[in-house]
Amino acid sequence: MTQTPSKWVVDHIDQISRDGHVLDLACGTGRHTRFLLNRGFRVTAVDIDTKGLADLPDTNLSVIETDLEADPKAQSSISLNGSFDGIVVTNYLHRPLFGFLIDSLESGGILIYQTFMEGNERLGKPSNPDFLLRRDELKKVCSQEMTIINFSQGYVEHPGPAFMQQICARKT
Template sequence: MAAPSPWILRFAPLVLAGGPVLDLACGGGRHGRLFLARGHAVTFLDRDLGGVADLAGDPAASLIEADLEKDGPWPLAERQFAGIVVTNYLWRPLFPLLIAALQPGGILLYETFARGNERFGRPGNPDFLLTPNELFERCKDALEIRAFEQGPDEQPYPAMRQRICAIKR
């Protein structure tokens, strides 16, 4: 399994100790597993939970299988999280739901691909690439921005990325 993102590792300590965490579009759960190891209850959400099936018996892990890009209700209803982690995934209609799902003082850690990534390979579809400053613009009214980066990145492989660490006011 891939190592956790350095961005997520850097800001993970800001999430309230023991507070619930959402690993959205979790894949193999590399970030949710990081938070489990730090003593958090973690909700792993993805359209395919095969990568985290081994966590099914863990009382601190909640597994939710849902395709968020299909019409249907938000599967987390009124749940609130001390931390929400999203990496390598973009579905713009989720931004208001993610912000609403953060408890006051909750941390959003988001890192995904940006325009210009098409020169490196996939994803290359503009629907799945952030425009310049997009993460900042989507978060600035409801969240306090602690850190924001955008541009070329070499780790774990060459890509154009944007990253944000933001706290709900």
Template sequence: MHQNNQPVEWVKRFAGIVPEYGPVLDLACGGGRHGRFLMELGHPVTFVDRNVTGLGDIAGLDEAVIVEADLETGSSWPQQLVQTKFAGIVVVNYLHRPHFPMIVESLTAGGVLIYQTFAQGNEKYGQPSNPDFLLRENELMEYFGKDLDVVEFEQGFFQEPKPAVIQKICACKNY
């Protein structure tokens, strides 16, 4: 996890292909570093997390919607988002496979998914180490590549921001 408030390079790299001024979902946002970055680029952002205390400084801004929701119980996908479509969805350092179908469903035509999280092998370097929270080899590509056009996919060991085994995908919904 980043120790600062800067977005990860993967998000910065692909933020420019999110349709201009389109609404973005920052799923399991934590302190919102990725959504904040996308707001600076002109996007209205919906921030979703079970703990939104780190978002108090942006509460009330017109371009920020804050949804406090436990993403892993009940229906799991926040009820407030069921009918909402996004031009971009950002997920970093979070994995809950039951969300995968709703991530695809929630993208608009032309919408962009930017996803980065830990993969098998990361247990050698730290948390998470539970296999339930680690992607299997090629898992993001195999799932999202069925319904989305993959812009880029990477997986493997990365030294920065800390040693970890990570998978990353950027993909577009072109229908």
């Protein structure tokens, strides 16, 4: 797995206040956690398996190992870290978290979200509809309480052929 941050995240990270506190949800091996720390953010990194973060310094980093889908205390564990100036989510979808994510943002906070969408089942994994956004889904989720800064959906070639949906939105 690549440690290079997503181009979508890189292109929109400057929307988050420079000294901000950012949640990296479903952080995996920490490619965005590393990028965020290097940019000077305070980071709360959350994943079911955080072994890939063991080499990172404790400074400006809070790590939460939890199963976001099965642990009933997962959201309260994250909430103990306060609200966030930014939230980054890539290649992960658990629809019941949408409201929690928006509620966890400070007013003016930024959501940067990128994951697979319908159509991807023709190319490979993920192919389960539970893990594929429907057309315009992120836009609809964010439109009530957020201002959409940028939105994109459809087929992409890089880093590999996929159908992706991406949004950068500011909480109003």
